[in-house]
Amino acid sequence: MTSPAIELIGIDKRFGAVHANNNVSIAIGQGSIHGIIGENGAGKSTLMSILFGFYHADKGEIRVKGQPVNIRSSSDAIAHGIGMVHQHFMLVENFTVLENVVLGAEGGALIGPALAKARTELQRLAHEYEMDVDPDAIIQDLPVGLQQRVEILKALFKGAETLILDEPTGVLTPDEADHLFRILGTLRDQGKTVILITHKLREIMAITDHVSVMRRGEMVAHFDTARTSVEQLAEAMVGRHVLLQVDKGPSKPGEMVLEVKNLTWKDKDGVARVDNVSFSVRKGEIVGIAGVSGNGQSELLDCIAGIARPASGEVIFEGKEIGHLADPAHVRAEGLAHVPEDRQHRGLIKEFDASESEILGWHNDEALGKGFRLDRGKVLARAKAEMEEFDVRPPDPLLKSGKFSGGNQQKIILAREILRDPDLLIVGQPTRGVDIGAIEFIHKRIIRLRDEGKAILLVSVELDEIRSLSDRILVMFAGKIMGELGPEANERECGLLMAGVSKDAA
Numbered sequence: 001m002t003s004p005a006i007e008l009i010g011i012d013k014r015f016g017a018v019h020a021n022n023n024v025s026i027a028i029g030q031g032s033i034h035g036i037i038g039e040n041g042a043g044k045s046t047l048m049s050i051l052f053g054f055y056h057a058d059k060g061e062i063r064v065k066g067q068p069v070n071i072r073s074s075s076d077a078i079a080h081g082i083g084m085v086h087q088h089f090m091l092v093e094n095f096t097v098l099e100n101v102v103l104g105a106e107g108g109a110l111i112g113p114a115l116a117k118a119r120t121e122l123q124r125l126a127h128e129y130e131m132d133v134d135p136d137a138i139i140q141d142l143p144v145g146l147q148q149r150v151e152i153l154k155a156l157f158k159g160a161e162t163l164i165l166d167e168p169t170g171v172l173t174p175d176e177a178d179h180l181f182r183i184l185g186t187l188r189d190q191g192k193t194v195i196l197i198t199h200k201l202r203e204i205m206a207i208t209d210h211v212s213v214m215r216r217g218e219m220v221a222h223f224d225t226a227r228t229s230v231e232q233l234a235e236a237m238v239g240r241h242v243l244l245q246v247d248k249g250p251s252k253p254g255e256m257v258l259e260v261k262n263l264t265w266k267d268k269d270g271v272a273r274v275d276n277v278s279f280s281v282r283k284g285e286i287v288g289i290a291g292v293s294g295n296g297q298s299e300l301l302d303c304i305a306g307i308a309r310p311a312s313g314e315v316i317f318e319g320k321e322i323g324h325l326a327d328p329a330h331v332r333a334e335g336l337a338h339v340p341e342d343r344q345h346r347g348l349i350k351e352f353d354a355s356e357s358e359i360l361g362w363h364n365d366e367a368l369g370k371g372f373r374l375d376r377g378k379v380l381a382r383a384k385a386e387m388e389e390f391d392v393r394p395p396d397p398l399l400k401s402g403k404f405s406g407g408n409q410q411k412i413i414l415a416r417e418i419l420r421d422p423d424l425l426i427v428g429q430p431t432r433g434v435d436i437g438a439i440e441f442i443h444k445r446i447i448r449l450r451d452e453g454k455a456i457l458l459v460s461v462e463l464d465e466i467r468s469l470s471d472r473i474l475v476m477f478a479g480k481i482m483g484e485l486g487p488e489a490n491e492r493e494c495g496l497l498m499a500g501v502s503k504d505a506a
Contacts (some may be wrong), residue, residue, distance in 0.1 A: 199434060256281075
């Protein structure tokens with residue numbers, strides 16, 4: 001390894017009874033890409049939050065280029081050349097790119113000169129690192145991939161020599177992820193240091209020089225990436241052998257559960273985001289919908305779940321037409337469970353205790369109390385049992401939902417929906433931002449549900465996930481179903497349909 005750009009020595013951090021970081025030490029080489037991996041709740045994000053000044057360690061030392069430093073805030077971190085791009089972007093959505101980049105570094109009361117100077121520097125950085133973006137574009141009008149570029153440019157504008165990226169590809173398409181990796185390679189080649197937190201082991205193998213593994217708050221292994229394997233990393237993360245391929249037998253489709261007929265949904269501008277879509281799902285099968293994010297999958301799930309009312313067409317669930325309802329409570333009462341794509345805004349309420357998020361949508365269940373009063377003891381007991389069955393960490397029903405890692409938030413939602421014994425489960429992005437051990441667990445639960453005779457509709461931007469879980473694959477592009485494939489379909493076949501090239505044209 002080259003001389004360390006960053007050293008963390010004996011870092012210790014507790015949150016009450018939770019020992020988030022336990023005597024953690026790591027050295028990050030100058031001009032390298034260093035991956036940090038581990039299961040959700042392993043302590044990766046806590047460690048990086050200490051480095052960036054969001055938290056202060058109870059014990060331990062931080063060194064930058066060999067010199068001990070005291071980082072008490074993000075301003076201190078930035079002053080020492082450390083920048084961070086968070087999993088959930090820290091941008092003001094109704095500001096321009098330029099305004100977001102200069103925010104916090106205005107340099108005085110007069111904003112005009114600062115913006116003019118920043119524009120010149122932003123254009124230089126964008127050109128140098130191949131991150132072209134319109135300085136005058138409004139953030140909320142930009143796709144996610146470009147918003148992430150703005151976050152990186154903002155850090156570089158403030159002088160970052162070391163850049164921390166937390167789960168950077170969780171919201172990117174494959175093409176956007178490839179472009180990000182090219183950017184990171186350029187940063188490394190020009191002497192910058194990159195710390196990459198991710199659960200995607202294939203990305204670690206593709207882009208990093210070194211990788212460190214955390215497990216339950218401790219640093220358990222360090223590897224040169226070229227001298228390790230996906231299997232070795234997975235085992236180090238989880239502490240046991242991990243099944244990297246989905247193990248499932250053939251499906252046994254039964255009666256029709258869901259029929260979607262000529263469904264169309266239009267946005268406020270009258271554009272058809274779901275365009276004359278028809279398909280069906282039967283008992284005992286998983287139907288996967290593949291496609292690049294933003295091609296109508298989210299709106300389709302909303303129509304089926306009763307969140308959105310279609311402009312035309314039918315959604316028939318167990319023989320009843322429900323598409324006209326736009327009433328999620330009624331649809332759930334009929335036996336449909338929904339794991340939404342956006343867990344933080346639709347799946348739970350971050351300010352609620354985990355026990356309260358565990359009953360969202362089911363709070364009128366008489367087993368939890370009668371009338372307007374919930375039996376708190378029963379609510380806590382149910383949450384505790386569900387957290388234990390789904391291995392939620394920490395298994396604390398009183399912890400605020402927003403305090404759990406992304407993967408454990410996902411387990412809370414999956415437990416709530418799956419354990420209600422639904423006839424149909426619709427799942428959006430089941431393993432987005434989830435670590436390898438939790439992915440294995442979630443996949444097994446979905447397969448088990450199928451084998452119990454349930455119908456499952458699965459939407460994922462992870463093509464490997466769609467191909468390994470699905471019994472039938474539908475591909476969406478621009479709101480339309482481009483074709484149907486079997487699970488044996490190769491990446492090229494799927495990719496052409498995802499790009500809007502029909503089978504006949506191909």
